[in-house]
Amino acid sequence: QTVVTQEPSFSVSPGGTVTLTCGLSSGSVSTSHYPSWFQQTPGQAPRTVIYDTNTRSSGVPDRFSGSIPGNKAALTITGAQADDESDYYCVLYMGSGVWVFGGGTKVTVL
């Protein structure tokens, strides 16, 4: 089964910019994978931040953006704030109704 790859962790300074990526163990990510990004804080259910590559979920600040620069999907936080400190997960559509999550990236803001 194809593995979805994410960086284990990232650190960003307040006000800084960080780009998380979501790749495939084999092949390139495209819009056909409908990449989505989720933010999760401890003890809470995930919430969708970005879906279908670059569409922000309702209520998500515009400092969050999604793209596919090259062969991976990316989530960029521009002007990071303290409450952006969370775990971020991506999920990709593999076809035939099957979805696969990445392992998640822990983002620290300090």
Added chain:
Amino acid sequence: QLQMQESGPGLVKPSETLSLTCTVSGGSISSSSYYWGWIRQPPGKGLEWIGTIYYSGNTYYNPSLKSRVTISVDTSKNQFSLKVSSVTAADTAVYYCARRRNGSGYRDYWGQGSLVTVSS
């Protein structure tokens, strides 16, 4: 405002069957606009997609779990359910139900999650 709530036993013995139900309120599970799914998260670990069902009963499963998982829908009760058979400690997790928009990856509503522990 749509709400989704998982319910079921919090403790299941090894080799038995885990059963959870997701009750949807504030919207119809029979809508052609959405799929309904289960996602789980073992303690301290990442998210794992389990499977999805459409109101018509069409199902899609994680290939690695397919032999043990059954998802069903009861439109009369506005609920859908998950069964995982022959459970082991590795099935201990918080189980989430979520709604996904048809033709999109947008999961716009999630349940709060239900912790299921597999232990004798």
